[in-house]
Amino acid sequence: MADGIAGGASTWVLVTFTLYLIVLVGIGLWASRLMDTVGDYVVGGRRVGPVVTGFSERASEMSGWLTLGVPGDAYGTGVMAVYNGLGMIPADLLSWAGIAKRLRKYTEIVRAVTLPTFFEIRLQDDTGMVKGVSALVLIVFEGGYVGAQIVAAGTLLRVLTGVEMWIGILVGGAIVIGYTVLGGYFAVAWTDYLQGAIILAAFAVLPVLAVGEYGLPFEQLSAMDASLTSPVAGMSGWAALFGLISYVAIGLGVPGNPHIMVRFMGIDRVEDIRLAAVVAQLFMFVAYIGAALVGLYALVAFGQGSIANTDTVMPRLTLELFPPVVAGVVLAAALAAMMSSADSQLLVATSAVVEDVYHGFLDREATERELVRYSRAVTLAIGTASVAFAYLARETPIYTLVLDYAWGGLGAALGPTLIAALWWRRLTAKGATASMLVGASTMILWTQWSAILPAVGIGMPPEGSFLNGLLSVYGLFPAFVLSAMTLVVVSLLTTPPDRGTVEKHFSVFRKPLPAIDGTDAEDGGYVTDGGTPQACTELDAVRHQIATSEYWDNE
Amino acid sequence: MTGGLSTTAWLALGGPFVIYLLALVGYYILEGRRERALREEYEGEIGDG
Numbered sequence: 001m002a003d004g005i006a007g008g009a010s011t012w013v014l015v016t017f018t019l020y021l022i023v024l025v026g027i028g029l030w031a032s033r034l035m036d037t038v039g040d041y042v043v044g045g046r047r048v049g050p051v052v053t054g055f056s057e058r059a060s061e062m063s064g065w066l067t068l069g070v071p072g073d074a075y076g077t078g079v080m081a082v083y084n085g086l087g088m089i090p091a092d093l094l095s096w097a098g099i100a101k102r103l104r105k106y107t108e109i110v111r112a113v114t115l116p117t118f119f120e121i122r123l124q125d126d127t128g129m130v131k132g133v134s135a136l137v138l139i140v141f142e143g144g145y146v147g148a149q150i151v152a153a154g155t156l157l158r159v160l161t162g163v164e165m166w167i168g169i170l171v172g173g174a175i176v177i178g179y180t181v182l183g184g185y186f187a188v189a190w191t192d193y194l195q196g197a198i199i200l201a202a203f204a205v206l207p208v209l210a211v212g213e214y215g216l217p218f219e220q221l222s223a224m225d226a227s228l229t230s231p232v233a234g235m236s237g238w239a240a241l242f243g244l245i246s247y248v249a250i251g252l253g254v255p256g257n258p259h260i261m262v263r264f265m266g267i268d269r270v271e272d273i274r275l276a277a278v279v280a281q282l283f284m285f286v287a288y289i290g291a292a293l294v295g296l297y298a299l300v301a302f303g304q305g306s307i308a309n310t311d312t313v314m315p316r317l318t319l320e321l322f323p324p325v326v327a328g329v330v331l332a333a334a335l336a337a338m339m340s341s342a343d344s345q346l347l348v349a350t351s352a353v354v355e356d357v358y359h360g361f362l363d364r365e366a367t368e369r370e371l372v373r374y375s376r377a378v379t380l381a382i383g384t385a386s387v388a389f390a391y392l393a394r395e396t397p398i399y400t401l402v403l404d405y406a407w408g409g410l411g412a413a414l415g416p417t418l419i420a421a422l423w424w425r426r427l428t429a430k431g432a433t434a435s436m437l438v439g440a441s442t443m444i445l446w447t448q449w450s451a452i453l454p455a456v457g458i459g460m461p462p463e464g465s466f467l468n469g470l471l472s473v474y475g476l477f478p479a480f481v482l483s484a485m486t487l488v489v490v491s492l493l494t495t496p497p498d499r500g501t502v503e504k505h506f507s508v509f510r511k512p513l514p515a516i517d518g519t520d521a522e523d524g525g526y527v528t529d530g531g532t533p534q535a536c537t538e539l540d541a542v543r544h545q546i547a548t549s550e551y552w553d554n555e
Numbered sequence: 556m557t558g559g560l561s562t563t564a565w566l567a568l569g570g571p572f573v574i575y576l577l578a579l580v581g582y583y584i585l586e587g588r589r590e591r592a593l594r595e596e597y598e599g600e601i602g603d604g
Contacts, residue, residue: 079560082568089575097582218559229560231567274586281579285572512593 010160013319016328017160021336063341064152065407066291067199067334069399071317072310074295078221078228081295083244085288087251092284095254096277100264102422104273105508107265115258115414116356122421122505124497125429128361133436135356137413138258140440142349143382144405147389149342150176152311152398154390156335159315165394173387176342177380195340198333200283202318203290209321210297217293217300224304228296242469249477250403253411255418258348259341311398346383353378404447404475412439412479416487424491425502431491439483446475 074081106122116138120131153175154168163171214220218229227234235243254260291314298313301320307313315334318327354375359366366374393401413436420427445452449471453460461467470478496502560568 079564079568086571089572090578093575093579093582097586216559220559222559229564231564274583274590277586278579278583281575285576289572510593512590512597 010324012324013328013331014160016325017332017335020329020332063338064149064398065402066287067337068152068155068311068314069397069402070288070291071295071298071314072312072397073399074292075298075307075310075313076295077233078225078230078299079218079292079296080231080233080243080247081292082289083231083247084250084292085284086244087248088254088288089251089281089284091251091254092260093277093281095260095264096273096280099255099261099419099422100273100277102509103261103264103418105511106422106505109505109508114351114356115261115418116352119417119421119432123427123429123432124501127429129433130429130436131356131360133433134414134417135352135360137410137436137440138352138356139349139382141406141409141413142258142345142352143386144389144409145345145402145407146176146342146349146383146386147393148398148401148406149338149345150387150390151394151396151401153335153338153342154394155309155311155398156315156331156338159312159319160331166391169387169390169394172339173383173390176339176346177383177387195333195337196283198330199337200287200290202322202330202333203294204286206317206321207290207293207297210293210300210317213321214297214300217296220300221296224299228299228304237464238466238469239464242473245477246474249474249480250407252415252476252480253403253407254415256411256413256415257407258410258414259344261418342386346379346386349382350375350379353382404443408447408474408476408479409440409443411476412443412483413437415439415480416484420487420491425499425506426491426496427487428491428494428496430494431487431489434490435483435487438486439479442479442482443475446471446473446478 070081070084073084107118116131116134119125119134120128123130125131150169150172153172154165154170157163157168157171158165210217221228225234232240232243294314294317295310298307298317301317302313307316315331318330322330354371358374359371363370389405393405416435416439417427417432420432450460453471460471
């Protein structure tokens with residue numbers, strides 16, 4: 001077993017790291033005792049206002065990808081990694097401007113608590129087709145997300161303690177599954193917020209400390225390798241164009257990723273949206289530029305090619321530049337954020353299996369207690385599958401793992417349908433289903449070209465050619481385009497949903513939220529602007545179901 | 556060259572972010588006006604929420 005890279009500082013790092021996690025668990029247990037219902041939990045979360053709303057919309061991405069993945073990308077690519085924000089920032093702003101309010105108001109009308117249920121009601125699909133396919137997409141790609149978070153957690157544990165990667169993965173996986181099944185509410189709004197704030201502060205402060213230590217990095221990077229200071233990483237022609245398209249295309253994933261959309265569904269006051277949007281956007285500016293600079297300074301501090309596992313550059317630079325006590329807190333916050341995200345994603349995947357598939361199709365009469373029992377088994381099964389996936393994919397950089405096996409699949413499959421559901425009255429259930437299937441399968445296919453073509457004896461086209469660029473581009477670009485085209489064509493060829501109902505639903509977009517009376521609701525009085533919100537996000541719904549059934553108490 | 560990066564590289568890397576920042580300011584102003592106008596239009600139907 002190798003030594004942890006913390007070296008002489010490792011004791012203090014490990015002490016603060018451990019203390020932070022113990023305090024966090026304590027806060028979680030204390031907070032969950034104070035809260036009688038999930039409604040309290042949700043309201044408590046919402047009382048913190050638009051700043052936390054905006055922060056949490058972004059903090060959900062503070063896990064593996066942004067924390068470890070983007071610095072790793074910058075370490076390998078150079079300054080071009082700043083372009084990780086090229087598509088994400090405008091896509092996020094467009095989502096706040098074009099999706100957030102509409103989705104929030106539509107949620108009020110259809111009382112949808114999960115995206116599959118929202119699609120089913122919006123598209124008036126009584127066959128269960130839309131719900132089933134979207135639930136399947138959620139299960140597969142949210143499972144991929146959980147796997148990626150476990151790899152990230154394993155990487156952090158490896159850096160800190162020197163254990164082998166597979167041990168880190170097993171320990172990380174056991175923690176995630178353990179507290180999801182047995183532990184209850186590990187994360188509460190304020191601790192999530194705190195973790196996001198700590199990591200964001202680290203990304204702001206690390207480059208400042210690095211400037212003090214090394215000066216601006218660019219001259220040294222240029223001397224190391226000229227491509228590191230090139231905005232297109234030294235590429236030219238088709239390769240440069242498709243390289244840029246790949247970075248821009250990352251933003252296409254925003255509308256399809258449930259962990260972002262559910263924040264919109266759970267917004268308390270619509271009039272506060274613009275402030276939440278500003279917070280989320282400023283968060284992104286700091287995080288993307290900071291994360292890229294961390295990778296660039298790792299090049300300066302450790303040298304090019306000296307770190308085989310690029311996922312470790314952020315924790316290594318943290319240990320290098322921060323005092324041990326602070327480094328321990330930052331890395332513990334990063335690990336806790338990963339665990340919290342994995343917990344949420346595991347619960348969302350569980351709800352897709354138990355609520356949307358089992359309860360929706362197989363046994364509509366199942367009791368709450370039965371559903372909870374199945375939930376535990378499903379959480380365990382998906383969690384175990386995610387650990388297996390994490391083990392198999394442990395050599396793949398977290399950056400690629402998230403983009404290819406989670407973010408891209410959700411974005412391509414669900415993004416076009418979500419946008420169309422809110423903006424295009426003519427969307428049909430068949431159009432949405434076909435779009436989801438084409439988006440998900442194209443995304444999976446595109447990541448495998450370099451394996452498929454040689455296997456059938458063709459081989460990849462020569463580097464620098466148009467075809468090579470197209471086949472190597474980030475798969476979300478072709479998958480989203482094909483998914484959107486399929487959606488339009490199939491919708492136009494099939495029977496649209498009842499126009500009167502859709503018109504009635506769409507009319508709420510022209511009203512402010514407090515003017516929507518929710519009279520369509522079966523359960524009456526749901527969420528109003530500034531009123532008393534009930535569970536109204538996917539995760540809240542799962543937690544509500546779990547809490548009302550005494551999930552953790554009845555055995 | 557400024558600080559080891561060419562002027563073109565600085566512009567190419569920083570330009571989009573400056574544009575995004577301006578877009579954010581524009582969104583903040585327009586969204587505020589839009590929501591205010593909407594609330595004035597529906598004043599009679601809105602309580603104190």
